[in-house]
Amino acid sequence: MKENETEPPPRPMVQKPADRVARLHEEYVLPTYARFPRVFVRGSGSYLWDTEGKRYLDLGTGIAVCCLGHAHKALAEAIAAQARTLLHISNLYYHEWQGCLAEELVQRIGEGKVFFCNSGAEANEALFKLARRKGHKEGRFEILTATNSFHGRTLAGIAATGQAKVKEGFEPLPPGFRHVPFNDLDSLEEAISPATVAVLVEGVQGEGGIHVANPEYLLELRKLCDEKDLLLLMDEVQCGQYRTGRFLSYQRLLEGEEEDFQPDGVAMAKGLGGGVPIGAIWVRESYADLLSPGSHGSTFGGNPLACAAALKVLEIVEKERLDVNARELGDRFKKELKRLAKKYADYIREVRGLGLMLGIKLAGRDEIPAFARRDAPPSIQFVRKLHERGVLAIPAGKRVVRFLPPLNLTEAQLKEGIDAVASVLEELSSSDSAS
Numbered sequence: 001m002k003e004n005e006t007e008p009p010p011r012p013m014v015q016k017p018a019d020r021v022a023r024l025h026e027e028y029v030l031p032t033y034a035r036f037p038r039v040f041v042r043g044s045g046s047y048l049w050d051t052e053g054k055r056y057l058d059l060g061t062g063i064a065v066c067c068l069g070h071a072h073k074a075l076a077e078a079i080a081a082q083a084r085t086l087l088h089i090s091n092l093y094y095h096e097w098q099g100c101l102a103e104e105l106v107q108r109i110g111e112g113k114v115f116f117c118n119s120g121a122e123a124n125e126a127l128f129k130l131a132r133r134k135g136h137k138e139g140r141f142e143i144l145t146a147t148n149s150f151h152g153r154t155l156a157g158i159a160a161t162g163q164a165k166v167k168e169g170f171e172p173l174p175p176g177f178r179h180v181p182f183n184d185l186d187s188l189e190e191a192i193s194p195a196t197v198a199v200l201v202e203g204v205q206g207e208g209g210i211h212v213a214n215p216e217y218l219l220e221l222r223k224l225c226d227e228k229d230l231l232l233l234m235d236e237v238q239c240g241q242y243r244t245g246r247f248l249s250y251q252r253l254l255e256g257e258e259e260d261f262q263p264d265g266v267a268m269a270k271g272l273g274g275g276v277p278i279g280a281i282w283v284r285e286s287y288a289d290l291l292s293p294g295s296h297g298s299t300f301g302g303n304p305l306a307c308a309a310a311l312k313v314l315e316i317v318e319k320e321r322l323d324v325n326a327r328e329l330g331d332r333f334k335k336e337l338k339r340l341a342k343k344y345a346d347y348i349r350e351v352r353g354l355g356l357m358l359g360i361k362l363a364g365r366d367e368i369p370a371f372a373r374r375d376a377p378p379s380i381q382f383v384r385k386l387h388e389r390g391v392l393a394i395p396a397g398k399r400v401v402r403f404l405p406p407l408n409l410t411e412a413q414l415k416e417g418i419d420a421v422a423s424v425l426e427e428l429s430s431s432d433s434a435s
């Protein structure tokens, strides 16, 4: 360096792409989500890559959405082809894809009709309006839902949701929702009032921590609803769309007894479009006229893009027999989790779920010394440890870790996921015995 030269200024710090993304969110995005500090840039099949180039096995699929994994070639091509043909025209006119998709759904559920929207919350909202219409002349409007349920984040959705935490600070909520214990027919029967018009339940509660409906409960519920002239509505937003091995979870739960059980309405979304936003309700034929012309609507609902994507998803699932895969790999996944629960009984209290919708209930924070040192609930701490090992799973409440892998998960990927779970448990166990 010459004498007259000052020291060169420090090199500008190159901001990491992940930091920049986080800063943009901090500055411009409403802070409604507690996000994990991971920024993803691309996906392929069952894997995602972050800005650091690290690869993750995605056992969460965007909360049960990307049922074919990421960047599925045939789905991507169908979406691109549709975008080049016709994206949107509104529901002022007809296009062929909406009717074709409705036909496909009716074929999988039963005689009835379909309304399209854009999300799970909107699908449930349509079911609430259906119920209001049914009871309107008699002054009945109340819908009974289950404790621990989740039905979306609209005002009526949080009113319907059987979890206090989603309602806080949003009162007064729309009237007409009451919660009863899940899988408990006596409590439900007791709760029916002269204003009750419908019952809404999930086949497998997802957000509530993976609780599966008892088949006998569903059969008895159907009888009770017939007896009391109540609509039986199923929220299949998370547990439907082949996740449990059949198109809808109650079809799997009631195999062999399907003739005795047909709901009056079903809400669907999430996996239906494989990542393209779409929601739908199916309504049994006898109630299909309740939502008459002008009574409900959605600008985007059932647009050509969303319908073409959903048609392609259904075609791929059928062609590749992913329903069978979801059932077989789901059974194996559950067996492996149960094996781990036995080996690490101090950490896993229960394994629950059906098909590729599984959850492990962890011990309490204070029962796991390695977790007791930090504030975060066990589910979050466990998921963070999976992230370190390149695996994504999803917390449900404070103590449940959920696995919602793509329906085309392979045996090798299943083993990779189980090995990561086992490695977290082994770390907990050795750090606890060392302390």
Ligand SMILES: Cc1ncc(COP(=O)(O)O)c(C=O)c1O
Residues within 6 Å of the ligand: 063, 118, 119, 120, 121, 122, 124, 150, 151, 152, 153, 202, 206, 207, 235, 236, 237, 238, 239, 269, 270
């Ligand atoms: C059972 C159930 N219903 C409704 C919803 C709401 O769906 P969305 O987030 O698409 O509005 C969810 C979302 O997790 C769900 O799990």
